Structure formats: structure tokens, C-alpha cells
Amino acid sequence: xxxxxxxxxxxxxxxxxxxxxxxxxxxxxxxxxxxxxxxxxxxxxxxxxxxxxxxxxxxxxxxxxxxxxxxxxxxxxxxxxxxxxxxxxxxxxxxxxxxxxxxxxxxxxxxxxxxxxxxxxxxxxxxxxxxxxxxxxxxxxxxxxxxxxxxxxxxxxxxxxxxxxxxxxxxxxxxxxxxxxxxxxxxxxxxxxxxxxxxxxxxxxxxxxxxxxxxxxxxxxxxxxxxxxxxxxxxxxxxxxxxxx
Amino acid sequence: xxxxxxxxxxxxxxxxxxxxxxxxxxxxxxxxxxxxxxxxxxxxxxxxxxxxxxxxxxxxxxxxxxxxxxxxxxxxxxxxxxxxxxxxxxxxxxxxxxxxxxxxxxxxxxxxxxxxxxxxxxxxxxxxxxxxxxxxxxxxxxxxxxxxxxxxxxxxxxxxxxxxxxxxxxxxxxxxxxxxxxxxxxxxxxxxxxxxxxxxxxxxxxxxxxxxxxxxxxxxxxxxxxxxxxxxxxxxxxxxxxxxxxxxxxxxxxxxxxxxxxxxxxxxxxxxxxxxxxxxxxxxxxxxxxxxxxxxxxxxxxxxxxxxxxxxxxxxxxxxxxxxxxxxxxxxxxxxxxxxxxxxxxxxxxxxxxxxxxxxxxxxxxxxxxxxxxxxxxxxxxxxxxxxxxxxxxxxxxxxxxxxxxxxxxxxxxxxxxxxxxxxxxxxxxxxxxxxxxx
Numbered sequence: 001x002x003x004x005x006x007x008x009x010x011x012x013x014x015x016x017x018x019x020x021x022x023x024x025x026x027x028x029x030x031x032x033x034x035x036x037x038x039x040x041x042x043x044x045x046x047x048x049x050x051x052x053x054x055x056x057x058x059x060x061x062x063x064x065x066x067x068x069x070x071x072x073x074x075x076x077x078x079x080x081x082x083x084x085x086x087x088x089x090x091x092x093x094x095x096x097x098x099x100x101x102x103x104x105x106x107x108x109x110x111x112x113x114x115x116x117x118x119x120x121x122x123x124x125x126x127x128x129x130x131x132x133x134x135x136x137x138x139x140x141x142x143x144x145x146x147x148x149x150x151x152x153x154x155x156x157x158x159x160x161x162x163x164x165x166x167x168x169x170x171x172x173x174x175x176x177x178x179x180x181x182x183x184x185x186x187x188x189x190x191x192x193x194x195x196x197x198x199x200x201x202x203x204x205x206x207x208x209x210x211x212x213x214x215x216x217x218x219x220x221x222x223x224x225x226x227x228x229x230x231x232x233x234x235x236x237x238x239x240x241x242x243x244x245x
Numbered sequence: 246x247x248x249x250x251x252x253x254x255x256x257x258x259x260x261x262x263x264x265x266x267x268x269x270x271x272x273x274x275x276x277x278x279x280x281x282x283x284x285x286x287x288x289x290x291x292x293x294x295x296x297x298x299x300x301x302x303x304x305x306x307x308x309x310x311x312x313x314x315x316x317x318x319x320x321x322x323x324x325x326x327x328x329x330x331x332x333x334x335x336x337x338x339x340x341x342x343x344x345x346x347x348x349x350x351x352x353x354x355x356x357x358x359x360x361x362x363x364x365x366x367x368x369x370x371x372x373x374x375x376x377x378x379x380x381x382x383x384x385x386x387x388x389x390x391x392x393x394x395x396x397x398x399x400x401x402x403x404x405x406x407x408x409x410x411x412x413x414x415x416x417x418x419x420x421x422x423x424x425x426x427x428x429x430x431x432x433x434x435x436x437x438x439x440x441x442x443x444x445x446x447x448x449x450x451x452x453x454x455x456x457x458x459x460x461x462x463x464x465x466x467x468x469x470x471x472x473x474x475x476x477x478x479x480x481x482x483x484x485x486x487x488x489x490x491x492x493x494x495x496x497x498x499x500x501x502x503x504x505x506x507x508x509x510x511x512x513x514x515x516x517x518x519x520x521x522x523x524x525x526x527x528x529x530x531x532x533x534x535x536x537x538x539x540x541x542x543x544x545x546x547x548x549x550x551x552x553x554x555x556x557x558x559x560x561x562x563x564x565x566x567x568x569x570x571x572x573x574x575x576x577x578x579x580x581x582x583x584x585x586x587x588x589x590x591x592x593x594x595x596x597x598x599x600x601x602x603x604x605x606x607x608x609x610x611x612x613x614x615x616x617x618x619x620x621x622x623x624x625x626x627x628x629x630x631x632x633x634x635x636x637x638x639x640x641x642x643x644x645x646x647x648x649x650x651x652x653x654x655x656x657x658x659x660x661x662x663x664x665x666x667x668x669x670x671x672x673x674x675x676x677x678x679x680x681x682x683x684x
Contacts, residue, residue, distance in 0.1 A: 080558025094549035100666040109558035
């Protein structure tokens with residue numbers, strides 16, 4: 001599986017905010033149909049990596065190859081048209097717009113037919129029945145877990161091949177976080193969706209992921225299968241012991 | 246939940262706080278009024294300064310402020326900041342929602358009939374035209390401020406561009422109103438884009454300052470570019486609009502003569518009324534249509550969260566520029582109408598005060614609400630005229646009304662935002678889902 005050319009290949013990627021270098025030459029491969037977890041402490045550069053894939057901030061050096069094509073210089077708003085979707089950190093749903101409008105915003109990007117939209121919407125509702133219940137409600141009145149479901153649902157509305165999730169379990173009760181992770185697993189198994197998930201909750205993320213990368217200070221320090229990384233003593237010491245729910 | 250504790254603690258803590266506020270207000274009043282009221286100065290018969298004190302009046306004023314601030318504070322605590330539903334019984338709410346549903350159509354029908362009902366009252370017709378002009382300006386600015394969330398303090402600039410476009414094209418080239426109207430809109434939209442580019446990266450306060458400056462720049466250019474704009478003297482002799490080439494005057498080609506009816510100057514006023522009504526309704530219709538299209542949704546999403554917009558593949562640059570251009574275009578239309586109605590324009594009509602007034606209409610009406618903006622324009626412009634008899638007190642009443650609206654309805658008269666996307670087969674889905682969700 002890993003022998004074929006990856007869906008997303010990141011090669012020697014560097015990015016900076018002003019003079020502060022956040023990514024110092026990152027290499028990551030994401031194969032089609034995989035869930036890849038990116039774990040690391042606060043400020044390691046995980047979110048920056050995710051945002052650099054979307055061109056904000058722009059890469060200073062290195063390449064981002066998507067389906068073999070270099071997308072490093074593609075404008076931010078066009079990345080979404082390549083069927084890469086993002087659920088950004090902190091959910092960032094549109095609070096004064098209804099759940100329906102939030103979902104519609106995700107679908108507006110694509111040149112999909114009404115029938116396709118309908119079926120995507122049905123799929124999102126099957127995954128997150130709560131959203132169907134709350135359809136007419138304003139986004140801002142949802143609970144944290146529902147907002148996270150909405151953020152993922154909104155990203156799914158663009159019918160992505162690659163889904164980037166930034167801290168989907170942030171601030172959620174363990175039970176709700178599990179629901180979110182279950183939904184991601186379902187999406188991967190049933191729909192063949194490729195997922196890159198950035199998480200501080202290393203235990204959950206590595207159990208979910210096929211493969212994982214550990215990031216420290218803007219560099220990838222460890223890579224391996226999820227199960228493998230979970231067994232590594234340094235991972236256990238740094239991210240798991242005491243941090244378990 | 247926390248009701249018992251607040252009930253027991255509230256009066257205990259609020260009485261000293263109440264007195265403190267009142268004393269502070271009284272002291273401020275004392276400082277302010279001691280020179281304004283307490284000491285009266287006048288030039289004496291020989292030119293020397295005479296003065297005398299009026300401590301009695303001063304004492305009355307300070308006492309009034311002291312008592313007044315207690316009353317206001319009590320009122321505020323009793324009524325509370327809006328949003329809490331407790332004071333409005335469900336029956337009243339039901340009635341209000343019923344009123345809300347029929348208010349807009351009823352208002353529209355009434356507006357259509359205004360020239361019929363008040364045909365003989367020139368003053369009311371003129372006032373109605375003025376109100377409708379501000380309704381249109383409010384709806385235009387609503388696109389920028391209410392939908393896209395870009396605080397624009399220089400909206401009057403586009404009004405001015407529209408007015409001068411028509412005035413100059415008509416007086417210099419003799420073009421008709423109906424050719425100049427779209428041109429005025431296009432030119433204003435062009436200036437909207439021109440303003441949009443430098444402010445693409447700005448938001449909130451910074452955006453407000455730059456747009457404020459833009460409004461002033463346009464006004465100063467109009468004053469100083471004497472060769473083109475006539476400077477402070479303005480442009481006069483602007484042609485009146487025609488009904489597709491038929492003038493509304495006393496001449497033999499005039500509409501009255503053609504229809505074989507007796508000429509009356511009111512014909513032109515009625516025509517102007519329906520013209521601005523049509524323009525305002527066009528603004529409203531376009532806005533409502535755009536809100537349901539991806540571009541309108543993108544405007545609203547931009548107001549909510551710019552980062553999320555980019556992640557969803559929205560081109561924030563074009564989204565902002567189209568919002569500026571659309572809003573400016575309607576401002577330009579309104580400006581062209583203003584020029585043809587007045588027959589004379591000068592930079593004096595396009596001061597910051599106009600921008601502030603239109604912005605106040607949008608904010609008071611409830612940002613993004615079309616009906617709210619119309620009601621606010623009616624209240625602000627019409628109400629302002631209503632209190633004309635009170636002379637010096639009308640600004641006071643006006644200010645009071647604004648403060649009260651913001652206390653009671655902080656989100657504006659119509660704070661409710663109607664969603665634009667509905668679920669098909671809503672009934673069937675919601676009923677079986679409610680069970681599923683709660684089970």
C-alpha cells in the first residue's frame with residue numbers, strides 16, 4: 001500500500017511566521033485510504049503544517065504534492081476545489097448562521113449537482129444525527145460536541161478525498177470525543193476517505209490511525225504505525241502517561 | 246437555578262451601588278453645569294463683562310440628574326437588558342410574531358397608497374420621499390455592514406459619487422436620467438472597488454477609520470476641484486427626470502398635456518415618489534436574492550469568520566470587493582435620485598453626518614434585517630420631522646430614543662435573522678429524528 005505514490009506528499013517543507021520558523025523541513029506521506037495522525041506538544045508546528053497545506057502561511061521551501069501535482073503555490077481558496085477539506089482548529093463554525101447554512105457553505109465550493117449535494121447531506125446526517133435534529137438552529141447555540149460535528153460535516157459537504165482535522169477532540173467530554181473518532185473511523189472504512197488528524201490526545205489518535213508522525217519543534221522526530229508508536233516508551237512518557245482519560 | 250441567591254443579594258448590593266452611580270452623575274453634572282448654568286456672563290452696557298450667579302438653577306439641575314439617574318438605574322434593573330424572555334408572556338409573543346408576518350406586506354401596500362391618500366399634502370409626500378431615500382441608503386449599506394460585516398463609515402462617498410455623476414453627465418452632455426442612472430451606479434461601484442482594495446486586510450476599527458477618511462477625501466475633492474464640480478457652489482440646474490422622455494412639466498409635450506389632464510406640480514412629486522420606491526424595492530429584491538445565492542452566503546460567512554471562509558475555499562478578496570461594489574452601487578443610484586430630485590447639489594449634502602445617520606439606521610434596524618432597516622429609517626427620518634415642533638428638544642428626544650432602543654433591543658429593532666436554507670421534507674425528517682436523538 002505504501003509503495004504506490006502517496007495522495008499527499010510533503011517534502012522538506014519549511015514555513016515561518018516572520019522570523020520565527022515553525023516548520024524546519026518536514027516530510028510527511030499520506031497514502032490514499034489512510035488515517036494519519038500527527039501528534040506533538042503545543043507549539044510543535046502541527047497546526048502550522050495543516051495550514052501550510054492550505055497555503056496560509058505560504059511555504060518558504062519544500063514541496064506539497066497532491067496526486068503527484070505540486071500545489072505549494074496554489075492560492076488558499078483554490079485548495080478546497082481540489083477536494084481537500086479542512087476542519088480548522090477551534091471549529092470555527094459560523095455562529096449566527098443556521099446549521100443548514102453552515103453545511104451549505106461547505107457545499108458551495110464544489111461544482112456538484114443538487115442530487116450529489118442531497119446524498120452528501122444524507123451521509124453527514126447518517127454520521128451525525130444530531131445535526132439533523134438541530135438543522136434550523138443557529139450554529140452558535142450548539143454544544144461544543146455538536147459544533148465539532150458541524151465543523152466536520154461542513155468540511156464533508158465539499159465531498160473531499162482528503163480531510164484535514166485539527167484537534168477534533170479539543171475541549172470535548174471523553175464520550176463525545178469518542179463519538180467523533182468513531183465517525184472518522186466510519187468515514188475512512190466505508191467511504192474510503194483519507195484523513196490527516198492533528199491531535200494532542202495521542203492515545204485516541206494513534207489507536208485510530210494507521211500511521212502516525214511525532215512532531216517536535218518543527219521537525220518530524222518519529223514515524224511508524226499507530227500501534228507501533230503507542231508502544232514506544234518515549235511516546236508513552238511524553239504524551240500518554242498521566243494524560244489518559 | 247441561581248435565582249434564590251440573586252434575589253437575596255441583589256437589593257443589598259444594588260442600593261449603595263445605585264447611590265454611588267447617582268452621586269457620581271450628580272458630581273459630573275455639578276462640574277459641567279457650574280460654568281454653563283451656575284455662572285452667567287454678559288457684555289455690559291459699556292462693553293465690560295458682567296456676571297452673576299444662578300446657584301438655585303444649578304441646584305435644581307444637579308438634583309434632577311441625581312434623581313434621574315436613580316430612576317434610570319431602577320428602570321434598567323427592572324426591565325433588564327433585552328434577551329431575557331421572562332417579561333413577555335407567550336400570548337403576546339405569539340401576537341407579535343403574527344404582526345411580524347404581516348407587517349412587511351402591510352407596510353408595502355400602505356407605501357404604495359401614500360400618494361393616493363396624501364395627494365393634497367405636499368409636505369407628507371416630500372417627507373415620504375426623503376424617508377424612502379434613506380430606506381434605500383440603509384438597504385444599500387446593509388449589504389456592506391449588515392451582511393458582509395465590514396464597518397463602513399464613509400458610505401456617503403458613494404452617494405456623492407452617484408449624485409455628481411448624474412449632475413455632471415446631465416448638465417455637461419445633456420444625457421437623460423435613465424442613461425445616467427446605471428452609469429451613476431457603475432461609477433459608484435467602481436469607487437467601491439477602489440476603496441475595497443486598500444482595505445482588504447483591515448477589519449473592525451481600522452477599516453472604520455479608513456472608510457471614514459475615504460468619505461472625507463471624496464467630499465474634499467468635490468469642494469476643491471472647482472473646474473469640474475463647481476466647488477462649494479455645487480452644481481445647479483440639474484435636469485428633472487422624465488417619464489421615458491416625456492417631461493413632467495407645463496409644456497405642450499408634457500405628460501399632463503399628452504394625457505389631456507390639467508397640469509399640477511404634484512404629478513412630478515408623485516412620480517419621484519414612485520421612482521424612489523421602485524429603486525428601493527429593487528435594492529431590497531436584489532439583496533434578498535443575493536442572500537440566497539452562494540455569494541450572499543459567502544458575505545454572511547465572511548462576517549462570521551474569515552479564517553473558516555478561506556478554509557472552505559471562499560475567495561475572500563472577491564467576496565469583500567463584491568460586497569463593497571454592490572453596496573456602493575445602490576448608494577450611487579440613491580445619489581443620482583437625490584440629484585434629480587433636488588435639482589441642485591453641493592458638497593454640503595455629503596458630510597460625515599449623512600454616513601453616521603445611515604449607519605445608525607442600519608444598526609438600529611438590526612444588522613442584516615431588511616424590515617428592521619426600513620422601520621428604523623421611518624423612525625429616524627420621520628420621527629425627526631415629527632418632533633420639529635419641539636424645536637430645541639428634538640435632538641434630546643432623538644438621543645433618548647436611540648439610547649432606549651439600544652438598552653431594550655441591543656441587536657436592533659428586528660434582531661432576528663431569517664435563515665436562507667431550509668430542509669426539504671422538514672416535517673417527515675424532524676419527527677422521526679427527534680425520537681432517535683432523545684432515545
